[in-house]
Amino acid sequence: MEVESLRNKNDKSPMENPQSTSDAARVLRNRRKWKNICFVIIGVLVFIVVLFVILAFTVFKAKRPVTTIDDVSLRDLKVSVDLARFQVLLNATLDVDISIKNPNKVGFKFKDSNTQLNYRGQQVGEVPIPAGKISADKTVPMNLTLTVMADRLISDSKFFSDVTSGELPLSSKTEIPGKVSVLNMFRISVVSSSSCDFTVFLSNSSVGDQNCKYKTKF
Template structure:
């Protein structure tokens, strides 16, 4: 009998296994790299959103609010010196303190300066209010020399105007500084009979 032909078994080439095994670490490395990049992008996006929110909320400098609460006349005698005490408050709506330098208050009688006062420097705490008492000594000779005095004496009212300026700055986290100037113009009428303020109208303006 003829010998049966022996068929050699087909063997996989060893290089195929080696190629598959060698590509697995590369794929894992690529996946880890892609995942790391995605995580980094998500982190940067969240960080940008947080910074934008802080800029438009906490880091945003809001306008301080200045008010003339009251004006008290201590002496109302044209023959002698006159003086008045103005109660002024500054409200700080920011999340950082508002530090201001020397304040200035000037009093006018029909456009003529008749008194000026300067206040000390200070600061208003974050979201707090500071109150200042400003005493102004009036120069009566400037009032007496005004041609409008006779008409005001007839009406028993002395109409005056004042200008106050509070320059300062808001510092956030000791990194960001914003210079602020708070200004206020007031018109007031002094009643000669009652020696008190009859009318008081103020308008404020803030320069950032």
């Protein structure tokens, strides 16, 4: 009888142990709760990533900064011809006004660069452009002063004939490398360049026949 009594105690159904049933139900509820929380977190993260991608390719899509040469003027010009020595002495200073436009919705940081002055493909002048930053949708004007390196002009065989004709063909070139940061996640390298061909008329110390080209590459 005692053995049968012990067997009956051990064979009680789960329903006769409410504490065990309550613990199992609590564990199940906690698992479901954490699953729901994980699904919500994953859903929010996916939404944020999709939103960032949409903004990166629409509102914050990287656009091309444009460097424009607005004006080239002659500040100072002194020319003298030594026919006996078949030599030309020249002192010239040019004012070059450029502007850098940033059409992006974020800032554009550019590195140290320069503007070069060329005569028939040979560099005869240079002025540095210090590094800086242009805010979103802003245009920054710059006034540069270029001094012609006369010693480099004299060595060119065509220089004497150009001076005697009264027209000096020159060109300027500006190349500005920088980066556009999209949503502080993507950094896109950009190089904005501009070049202008123009003529310095020695008879009246003026600049004319300007032809400029602009280019931007990622």
